[in-house]
Amino acid sequence: MSAGPGEAPDGWQRVRKVRTYEQVMGQIERQIDDGTLRAGDRLPSERELSALLGISRPSLREALRVLEGLGVVDVRPGGGSAGGAVLVAEPGGGFATLLTLQLALGHFSDHDVLHTRVALESWVAEEAAQRVQPEQVATMSALLDRMDDPAIAAAEFNALDAEFHVQLARASGNALTSHLMASLRTAIRRRMEEAYDDLPDWRATAVTVRAEHRAILAAVADHDEALAVTRMREHLETFWSIGSGGRAG
Amino acid sequence: MSAGPGEAPDGWQRVRKVRTYEQVMGQIERQIDDGTLRAGDRLPSERELSALLGISRPSLREALRVLEGLGVVDVRPGGGSAGGAVLVAEPGGGFATLLTLQLALGHFSDHDVLHTRVALESWVAEEAAQRVQPEQVATMSALLDRMDDPAIAAAEFNALDAEFHVQLARASGNALTSHLMASLRTAIRRRMEEAYDDLPDWRATAVTVRAEHRAILAAVADHDEALAVTRMREHLETFWSIGSGGRAG
DNA sequence: GCGGCCAGATGGTCTGACCATCGGACCTCG
DNA sequence: CGAGGTCCGATGGTCAGACCATCTGGCCGC
Numbered sequence: 001m002s003a004g005p006g007e008a009p010d011g012w013q014r015v016r017k018v019r020t021y022e023q024v025m026g027q028i029e030r031q032i033d034d035g036t037l038r039a040g041d042r043l044p045s046e047r048e049l050s051a052l053l054g055i056s057r058p059s060l061r062e063a064l065r066v067l068e069g070l071g072v073v074d075v076r077p078g079g080g081s082a083g084g085a086v087l088v089a090e091p092g093g094g095f096a097t098l099l100t101l102q103l104a105l106g107h108f109s110d111h112d113v114l115h116t117r118v119a120l121e122s123w124v125a126e127e128a129a130q131r132v133q134p135e136q137v138a139t140m141s142a143l144l145d146r147m148d149d150p151a152i153a154a155a156e157f158n159a160l161d162a163e164f165h166v167q168l169a170r171a172s173g174n175a176l177t178s179h180l181m182a183s184l185r186t187a188i189r190r191r192m193e194e195a196y197d198d199l200p201d202w203r204a205t206a207v208t209v210r211a212e213h214r215a216i217l218a219a220v221a222d223h224d225e226a227l228a229v230t231r232m233r234e235h236l237e238t239f240w241s242i243g244s245g246g247r248a249g
Numbered sequence: 250m251s252a253g254p255g256e257a258p259d260g261w262q263r264v265r266k267v268r269t270y271e272q273v274m275g276q277i278e279r280q281i282d283d284g285t286l287r288a289g290d291r292l293p294s295e296r297e298l299s300a301l302l303g304i305s306r307p308s309l310r311e312a313l314r315v316l317e318g319l320g321v322v323d324v325r326p327g328g329g330s331a332g333g334a335v336l337v338a339e340p341g342g343g344f345a346t347l348l349t350l351q352l353a354l355g356h357f358s359d360h361d362v363l364h365t366r367v368a369l370e371s372w373v374a375e376e377a378a379q380r381v382q383p384e385q386v387a388t389m390s391a392l393l394d395r396m397d398d399p400a401i402a403a404a405e406f407n408a409l410d411a412e413f414h415v416q417l418a419r420a421s422g423n424a425l426t427s428h429l430m431a432s433l434r435t436a437i438r439r440r441m442e443e444a445y446d447d448l449p450d451w452r453a454t455a456v457t458v459r460a461e462h463r464a465i466l467a468a469v470a471d472h473d474e475a476l477a478v479t480r481m482r483e484h485l486e487t488f489w490s491i492g493s494g495g496r497a498g
Numbered sequence: 499g500c501g502g503c504c505a506g507a508t509g510g511t512c513t514g515a516c517c518a519t520c521g522g523a524c525c526t527c528g
Numbered sequence: 529c530g531a532g533g534t535c536c537g538a539t540g541g542t543c544a545g546a547c548c549a550t551c552t553g554g555c556c557g558c
Contacts, residue, residue, distance in 0.1 A: 021314060029349070033353045045540085046540065047540095057513095058310070061541090062310060063314075066315055070319075070346065071351065076539090077540040078540075079519085079520055079521055079539050080521030080522060080539085081522090083538070088354075090356075098320070098343050100278070101316075101321050105321065105340075107288070119373075119426065120365070122372070124368075174361045268542095305542060305544070306544090326510070328505095334509090
């Protein structure tokens with residue numbers, strides 16, 4: 001991180017072999033950046049665009065696949081108005097895939113993910129406490145009600161747990177943070193489920209989780225920023241200590 | 250975000266058209282997840298792997314391109330030990346591209362990015378103040394010295410500024426946060442430079458920035474968490490108010 | 499022993515083709 | 529005249545085969 005890739009002691013640097021698909025991505029990226037292309041716009045058909053760029057269809061398709069993987073375009077088959085590659089209007093796609101893979105590769109530890117969540121969630125709690133709307137409180141409250149179901153399955157409990165945190169992030173009014181958190185949550189979903197499975201009695205833990213969620217939401221609804229942050233931190237640290245304790249000793 | 254993509258009222262959901270390259274990615278992802286494939290491993294050659302999977306080379310290549318864009322594999326031409334697709338050992342690749350594009354598409358606002366940075370940087374300052382090592386302080390101090398050069402160009406000043414924040418994130422010991430911050434910084438690099446260009450006298454601003462950096466580093470070096478957090482927040486908010494003030498009024 | 503040279507392997511790219519899918523126009527029937 | 533089904537064209541999805549550029553590693557000659 002202290003230097004760009006392929007950097008050498010002096011001003012020298014490795015020559016860049018620009019592949020065709022990278023040039024295509026560069027052009028699309030530039031056109032997005034200067035406003036020529038905007039969210040919702042439809043790209044020319046693969047055949048047409050490949051001709052315009054003077055390249056083959058496979059090369060163009062590689063670029064489209066990457067953009068698709070990055071959540072930038074949405075490609076649909078078929079003719080007429082629905083077919084073709086469209087610049088997606090919804091944000092956030094791609095983060096989860098990226099995080100999941102990098103986590104699986106061992107590039108980041110569970111510890112890293114949890115602490116990043118603490119950083120973001122703390123801020124989210126603080127911000128949400130400032131600007132939360134009554135109807136958002138109602139939505140989250142309804143979520144917590146559903147988590148109270150005594151017959152609920154662990155997987156659904158976990159999903160609702162995640163949903164609660166995501167809704168809170170939404171209430172903070174920051175789309176980036178909201179999507180980052182949702183993606184982090186997706187990335188560690190399996191580990192969360194495994195952690196639950198390893199608990200001798202997850203329903204006992206659930207009781208604690210429910211109470212903490214209620215407490216956090218109450219502080220947010222009261223616009224008590226400091227309390228919301230404190231409770232959020234405690235909530236995350238409690239869960240972490242239980243989870244790691246259940247697995248490591 | 251409240252539901253998965255393509256969800257319908259009942260249990261119905263849109264049929265999933267699984268393309269070949271997606272299946273390939275799924276297989277690779279699974280093998281990474283269960284440890285069959287690990288960082289540093291080399292995948293079979295394109296011809297060999299496409300034969301093993303019973304698909305054509307172009308389809309396989311689409312999967313490889315996406316994985317490459319996500320920073321999961323590193324593909325190099327040529328025969329022998331150096332050629333082929335290798336699972337990257339270095340984390341973080343792909344974040345910057347993704348963030349840059351999504352930002353350009355207008356999915357996230359500058360405001361969102363700045364506030365996410367505040368959330369992460371605040372935590373970074375707190376954590377770094379706890380665990381920073383003397384040599385890390387020395388490294389960052391040297392960076393700040395280079396920023397003192399009165400003849401420094403705006404672009405380099407900006408680069409060193411980013412580098413300082415990244416080093417601080419490193420000192421926090423969290424690779425994920427560190428890479429997220431570096432990527433956020435990359436994503437808004439152009440806007441930062443434009444903001445500097447719009448300043449009537451950026452060198453005057455630079456004086457303030459230098460002082461704030463020194464103050465932050467001093468608090469971190471003293472292991473004064475609270476002070477480090479406070480100063481970091483002030484630093485970011487100061488810069489933001491100047492930047493937006495210079496552009497918006 | 500050392501340097502240059504050559505062969506094999508690998509990725510990078512292109513051409514052309516065929517299939518599945520979907521939208522929209524058309525046509526038929528009531 | 530309207531409603532329904534049908535056909536056609538455009539588009540993405542996939543494949544096969546070929547050729548080129550690049551790089552490694554070993555061979556050969558000096």
